Amino acid sequence: MRYLIILTMSGCCVLASGAAVAQDRERGQQAMQELNERFDAADTDHNGKLGKKEAKAGMPRVSEHFDQLDADKDGYLTKGEIVGAMIDMKDQREHH
Numbered sequence: 300m301r302y303l304i305i306l307t308m309s310g311c312c313v314l315a316s317g318a319a320v321a322q323d324r325e326r327g328q329q330a331m332q333e334l335n336e337r338f339d340a341a342d343t344d345h346n347g348k349l350g351k352k353e354a355k356a357g358m359p360r361v362s363e364h365f366d367q368l369d370a371d372k373d374g375y376l377t378k379g380e381i382v383g384a385m386i387d388m389k390d391q392r393e394h395h
């Protein structure tokens with residue numbers, strides 16, 4: 300019996316602290332998931348990167364900053380380039 304109570308209690312603590320962390324991460328994960336979905340939808344030829352036309356059609360706001368986001372200037376945006384830019388923007392906002 301005692302073991303059961305201890306297990307139940309520690310289970311609650313793990314869940315509680317896990318939930319706090321999850322809440323914090325949730326926003327970032329939601330943004331990532333949304334980006335993933337939008338990227339995949341925009342990537343009509345499914346080569347894992349967006350050409351200018353794909354960006355313009357599927358992610359117009361991204362396409363406005365296409366040249367800025369295209370870090371290696373290969374004419375395509377990868378998910379990593381967009382995520383990297385998002386993190387940069389977040390950093391800039393936090394530093395102000």
Ligand SMILES: [Ca+2]
Nearest residue numbers: 342346348349
């Ligand atoms: Ca593509």
Ligand SMILES: [Ca+2]
Nearest residue numbers: 369371373375
């Ligand atoms: Ca690129």
